[in-house]
Amino acid sequence: MLNFLNPLIVFMVSIGVFLLLLYRKVGLGIALTCSAFLMSLLSLGISQTATVLMETLVDPISLSLIFASFFIMLMSVFYKETELVNDLTRSLGRYIKNSKIIVSLLPAIIGLMPVAGGALMSAPMVDVEADKLELDNAKKAFVNIWFRHVVIPVYPVTQ
Structure with missing residues (x-):
């Protein structure tokens, strides 16, 4: 029709x-889905x-x-609810006293595992x-992304 x-x-x-949906405080996932659907309708037709x-x-x-993304998200919720995450960071803190090192080491270790999510x-x-x-959410996201991918140039399993 409009192809x-x-x-x-x-x-x-x-x-x-x-951008309009984000300005109107619509959730990011909904805004991305709506704009992708609109792009598909305008370029491919109904x-x-x-x-x-x-x-x-x-x-x-x-x-x-x-399903993999869903179950990984579910697992991360279980980590938080059961406070296993707190136990992990606390036990790591016994050996490494610097929180900056710990916050960068955790995503780097996860980055060694070639998993979706x-x-x-x-x-x-x-x-x-x-x-x-006392990092804000943007800095938390940056640390997570950066240190999870820091091993890519030297770790062959990431490809």
């Missing part, structure tokens, strides 16, 4: 809708968008990624230790 639109225009409209959506929902690889696994650990350093 004649210029891809640049479609992209700009989608980014505009995304019928092709429905086809792609159905193919994605029954694709075994997509389903395994969805490593950020979800290391985030609760970083959160607990970063609170001791």
